[in-house]
Amino acid sequence: MVDLNFKYKSLIEFLKSETPFKPELSIILGSGLGDFAEQLQIHKSISTSDIPGYPVSTVVGHKGKIHFAEYENKKLILFQGRVHFYEGYNINECIIPVFISHKLGVKNLLLTNAAGGINKNFTPGDLMLATSLNGILIKKELTDLIGLTNLAGKDNFINLPDPEFNNLIKTTAKSENINLKQGVYWFTKGPTYETPAEIKFFAKYGADAVGMSTVHEAVYSSYLGMKTAAISCITNFASGISDQKLSHSEVTETADRVKNIFARLVKAIIKAV
Ligand code: HPA
16 A cells, blocks of 8 residues: 555645646546647646656557646646556556545546447447446455555445436436436456457446446545546447457547537536536
């Protein structure tokens, strides 16, 4: 277990001195929402490479930036450019945006990502609200993160996803006329996409979508007491669900194709929070 307050002391001090306001909502931007912040009134953008101790992302299309922005009088912090577990980072580096959000006083955290569709009713381009998240494949790392003995004064039952936040998102999607699917997001470590046999296994145990992020962030966020929800952009059929070969370019192309509708949904959520 790592003491994050100690490990990230100078990082937090730096950000607290740079923060233009106390953000109320934090959004972690996945593929497809990469340039979302540009649609908002940006007060300040900081490159993560200028932040002492901030891990560096190596994935194409993941720009490392933290934006302090405003939309409809809501003060926001947005994280552009995730670092993923499959890039070789420790879990305590992967959850840094969640830790920062909490330290800056954020109450609500919205996670977004790209995911492969397992549910046969999903097609690439769909948006899916997570009704639950399966972190069984990252449970050991989550235990390492939180620590076996770190529950003093804390409730170890997490409210994930937050039911009120999810209801607000569902109502918002309806009023925006956006067909928001719902389902269970299942984490895999990557870096390779899954085999058809793995997807069959996940499907059997209730997975509707699969991806390589989000669950550890969501569990940690919820553990810290933030209201947490997650929305996936279904960018491709998961392995074996269709005959088509998977590719990272299909993921980025689909994410790009639906980015306007995804952005419209997220803006409406910001307004409604
Ligand atoms: N599998 C895992 N992660 C993903 C996928 C997938 O099919 N699509 C986008 N991220």
